[in-house]
Amino acid sequence: MENIEKIYVIQPIISENYKILHEEAISLIESANGAYCGTSYQNVKEINPATYIGSGKLCEIREKLDGLEEITILFNGDLSPSQTLNISAALDDRKVIDRTTLILDIFAKNAVSSEGKVQVELAQLKYIYPRLKGKGAALSRLGGGIGSRGPGESQLETDRRYIRYRIKYLESKLLETAERRKLQTKRRAKDNKNVIALVGYTNTGKSTLLNLLTGSNVLSKDALFATLDPTARKFEIDGIEFILVDTVGFLQELPTSIIEAFKSTLESALNCDLALIVADAMGDYNMQIKTTLDTLTELGFNKPYLTVLNKSENVSDFSGYNKDYIFISAKENLGINALKRKIKEKFNEKYVLCELFIPYEQINDFYKINLYSYEKFKEYTNDGLIIKAYILSTQINEIKKYIINNN
Numbered sequence: 001m002e003n004i005e006k007i008y009v010i011q012p013i014i015s016e017n018y019k020i021l022h023e024e025a026i027s028l029i030e031s032a033n034g035a036y037c038g039t040s041y042q043n044v045k046e047i048n049p050a051t052y053i054g055s056g057k058l059c060e061i062r063e064k065l066d067g068l069e070e071i072t073i074l075f076n077g078d079l080s081p082s083q084t085l086n087i088s089a090a091l092d093d094r095k096v097i098d099r100t101t102l103i104l105d106i107f108a109k110n111a112v113s114s115e116g117k118v119q120v121e122l123a124q125l126k127y128i129y130p131r132l133k134g135k136g137a138a139l140s141r142l143g144g145g146i147g148s149r150g151p152g153e154s155q156l157e158t159d160r161r162y163i164r165y166r167i168k169y170l171e172s173k174l175l176e177t178a179e180r181r182k183l184q185t186k187r188r189a190k191d192n193k194n195v196i197a198l199v200g201y202t203n204t205g206k207s208t209l210l211n212l213l214t215g216s217n218v219l220s221k222d223a224l225f226a227t228l229d230p231t232a233r234k235f236e237i238d239g240i241e242f243i244l245v246d247t248v249g250f251l252q253e254l255p256t257s258i259i260e261a262f263k264s265t266l267e268s269a270l271n272c273d274l275a276l277i278v279a280d281a282m283g284d285y286n287m288q289i290k291t292t293l294d295t296l297t298e299l300g301f302n303k304p305y306l307t308v309l310n311k312s313e314n315v316s317d318f319s320g321y322n323k324d325y326i327f328i329s330a331k332e333n334l335g336i337n338a339l340k341r342k343i344k345e346k347f348n349e350k351y352v353l354c355e356l357f358i359p360y361e362q363i364n365d366f367y368k369i370n371l372y373s374y375e376k377f378k379e380y381t382n383d384g385l386i387i388k389a390y391i392l393s394t395q396i397n398e399i400k401k402y403i404i405n406n407n
């Protein structure tokens with residue numbers, strides 16, 4: 001069994017949301033299989049360029065931890081390479097990691113697909129590269145445990161030139177996959193596949209919802225960043241087929257190196273026809289929705305979306321919420337029909353339900369219609385075919401002459 005690493009948190013207080021950031025740090029530690037063992041808070045009015053927080057506070061922390069062996073320090077913010085080294089030196093040479101390193105570590109632990117692994121390795125190398133300038137101490141400490149897992153591990157001891165080369169290589173590999181993905185998206189668009197993307201803050205229940213809607217069994221668990229690879233599954237609402245895509249979740253202040261690395265996977269979800277932005281009704285859903293929308297905007301997202309508040313099984317008073325939110329509980333299977341109705345409403349702008357009569361002489365036209373319709377009902381009569389189907393509204397003109405009923 002893996003040795004459980006004890007992690008002590010230094011929480012700088014810079015903005016009002018430090019409490020949520022701290023709670024998230026504890027979840028991140030658990031998601032990395034570490035054991036949280038305490039926190040020192042520090043007000044930061046001005047960042048100390050050498051050590052971020054003041055040296056007096058570092059002395060205090062050193063004394064507090066005195067005699068305790070094998071404790072890793074998580075600085076819950078972003079440190080420069082020299083700050084990492086200086087803090088480590090001030091704390092009896094303990095191992096110091098920052099928030100990005102911890103997040104990258106979880107990504108490395110959870111990456112399954114080869115593309116996911118490439119993306120994580122790239123983000124790790126890009127993060128580590130400027131840090132290799134430091135003293136040998138930084139490198140020797142990357143020997144194992146949290147902050148140094150993952151595909152990049154064996155490369156960490158080698159020189160910067162190799163890492164530069166490796167970054168180029170991984171980037172070109174990702175470009176190839178991105179091209180393939182573009183083709184797949186084009187093909188889906190050509191087949192008029194309706195793609196719905198599940199996006200939102202991490203741990204809000206996106207994968208649980210995917211499992212419920214599509215009868216699948218993808219990994220869902222109480223951990224941050226359980227899902228890294230996009231998963232696509234089919235499901236139907238009243239005979240219309242949809243493809244539901246589950247993706248990596250977001251977190252406030254997610255390092256840009258990670259967003260950059262996962263851009264191509266996220267883009268495939270962003271090429272959807274509709275996005276479901278999932279948030280936690282019992283959590284800080286305003287922050288979650290804002291973080292999600294901000295990240296999506298950064299990625300050029302401009303598709304219609306519905307906001308879904310999950311985990312709402314215990315919500316009794318809905319008056320404080322925005323009236324456009326759709327409340328569900330993916331775990332308790334509540335509100336799912338209403339959600340499906342809303343999804344269909346969105347797509348109704350795209351489809352018209354029609355009844356058509358096609359004489360057998362023109363039966364070839366039926367096969368054309370088939371390409372862009374969803375059939376509900378079909379009957380072969382003496383003179384021709386009667387079908388009831390959802391037809392793409394953009395294609396209605398082509399088959400106008402066959403319509404006998406249009407509602």
Ligand SMILES: Nc1nc2c(ncn2[C@@H]2O[C@H](COP(=O)(O)OP(=O)(O)OP(=O)(O)O)[C@@H](O)[C@H]2O)c(=O)[nH]1
Nearest residue numbers: 203204205206207208220221225226227249330331
């Ligand atoms: N109480 C409650 N818990 C839920 C509900 N839906 C999901 N969960 C739990 O929330 C946790 C996270 O669920 P996931 O489906 O893995 O969440 P996710 O958004 O896919 O998370 P990541 O992939 O890690 O970003 C799991 O422990 C689920 O069992 C719900 O409706 N109510």
Ligand SMILES: [Mg+2]
Nearest residue numbers: 206207226227
């Ligand atoms: Mg998930």
